[in-house]
Amino acid sequence: MSAVDLTQFHKTFFEESLEGLDAMEAALLALDSGSTDTELVHTIFRAAHSIKGGAATFGFTDVAAFTHVAESLLEEVRSERRAVEAELIELLLRSVDCLRAMLARSSSGQPVADAESEALRAELVRLVSGEADATAVVAAATVAAVSGWEIGFSALPHLLQTGNDPLRLFRELQQLGRLEVVRAFLLDGAPQLADLDPSSCHLGWELRLHGDVARGDIDAVFDWLDGDCELTIKPLQAASSGNAVAATPQQAPAVVQPEAPAAGRPVRETAVASSEGGTIRVGIDKVDALINMMGELVITQSMLSDIGENFQLSKLEHLRDGLAQLERTTRELQESVMRIRMLPIGSVFNRFPRLVRDLERKLGKQVRLELHGEHTELDKTVMEKIGDPLVHLVRNAIDHGLEMPAQRKAAGKPETGMLKLNAYHEGGNIVVQISDDGAGLNRDAIVAKAQQRGLIQAGQELSDADVAELIFQPGFSTAAQATDLSGRGVGMDVVRRNVRDLGGTVSVRSISGKGSTFTIALPLTLAIIDGLATAIGSERYIVPLISIVESLRLRPETVRKIAGGGEVFHFRDEYVPIMRLHRAFACADAVTDIEQGIVVVVEDDGRRVGLLVDDLLGQQQAVVKSLEAHYQRVQGISGATILSDGSVALIVDVSGVVRLGQRRKAA
């Protein structure tokens, strides 16, 4: 073989394998919840099979060996020689986890097999080779499920027209094992030579394929013949015993089908190392939309250059039309490009059935998980970062929110608790809600704990909102016992910080005895923000619209000077510090008189600061360019954007500025 560099395909292999594992996991969970759909078993088998194939091709022998044993086990399930039991599903789910870890290790170049994977493999081998023969661990890795297969294959007339030539199929079978043609024959009803259409097929075969061949390998050969032939496949030695498995391709559809809903799914967290700057799967419709838009752009461009070449004043109207069209197309193009980065949140939601199942077992609770709005799309970057906070909230809801079945019964609720995840678009944001019908926040426990931690004083009056706010404080956890799931004191504050890093907010509403709802609101994308353009001296600054509470011109009497040179003003029953941006950013020629300028009140994390600017220029969308990437990190600035006149405006980092302002207030 020539030296083809296989490493270039590694990333694709990892991505596809992880997707396969996702599909396997989903199917296992469906089986676990009592589904008897045989297609699920096929899905699991196919996933394992393609991972094995890929791993062997790319030289990840440990992964290949592991999946081989798992595949043998699945083969037994598929041929109905082994029943689907809870224990088996558990073992296979653990295998999925183990494979994920193995893939993560291979992608980062670490040794792939470890004690855990070896132990699990031995367990699988034991199961495959029969419990009695535990010593044959190594040999069983290459164990043959059957000594061969009997294949009955009859072409339907249109087979050849689909481009599927039996000649090629049989050659593929020959790759798998020794192919014996027991009989080849013309089917009943084959026409006379004079009437024979060369493109229609009237042949049938009885074949035997000898050797250690997995059923899945044979299926793979016939995968694309769905409805083009009649096919029976039986294990060779069982061919006469009557418990043979007959399958037509209709029952074992092409591999593409189970993968279809997984299209566009991003790589899981386990592949963080490789997903940095990774690839993205884009629906063909989105690409088509882009190409359409490109076509429009080219037309407009040629029209404009036509006008430009021999311009007369009479063509001014045409020029205007052209420019308007250019603007429209550019905007649409921008939207289309942004849409490429948008992925359905379903891929994040997909990990929850497994999580919920594991937690149910661990905690002895019963949970019904409902997922809504899986098709809601959000930016890939946001999606990758929202996973962990969501996992945390789901864990919390099950661990702290939902009660034990007995307690629920006593409270007159169904024993099975309800956990609902919902995602939808609202304005320019995506909103994700995690609601449970559990006990709700325990007000007394929270207040007691807060007092104990010195977060509030005894006897302090607190509204429900204030109490809810307390759980987001660092180091706050009310779990009576710290479980390994939650209650280690790294909880809601981390969630809030993560969400805030994405420019979003998290809040909670809780009704005692009825349950709690956590609401996360996130910007759809990090790449474009809605901002308010402001002038400071000769410079332009963008303040993110999402943080702005109000903009106002202050009257002199509302401003107070405080010790240390700071200024505050009275705003809605509180004193808000004034931050002179011209001073913070050292802008020359700026308005220094507070009455002449405008104060933009911004809020971050419940804290407010008034930013003094010269003037407001208007609202606009800003495409965020990273300052760090192009220059260096600047305190108080989160990025830059290019304005319509080509000049650069800086984007104010509101939380950074607020922290600065609060420090002044405290000083």
Next chain:
Amino acid sequence: MAGKRKTAPDGAHDHAAAAEVDTGRSEDALVVLPADCRMAAQAALKEELLGALKAGAIVLDGARVERTDTAALQMLVVFRRELDKCGGTLSWRGTSDALNEAAGVLGLVQILELPAIEPA
């Protein structure tokens, strides 16, 4: 068009579409399979074979075949069946490796009476 009767040996040449070349014996019809003996070539081949059916003994020359497919081999199988019906005989003047291999894979060596070669 069933039942094309075998005509008398000396009548073998009365059809224009019949095989071009005679072998030694005048009643034999020779059909040469083309190098690219695949589906696209079958319409022409079919006409030749239909014409050849009129002769009692058919000689097929497959020595030039470089590429073939199931459609081509099926055509020969159907031809063979028809030939049997009208009592004709089939012999091969030559067979290429490609033809032998394909017939071997599809298990058609015996039906087509290909010269015995170790199957691929």
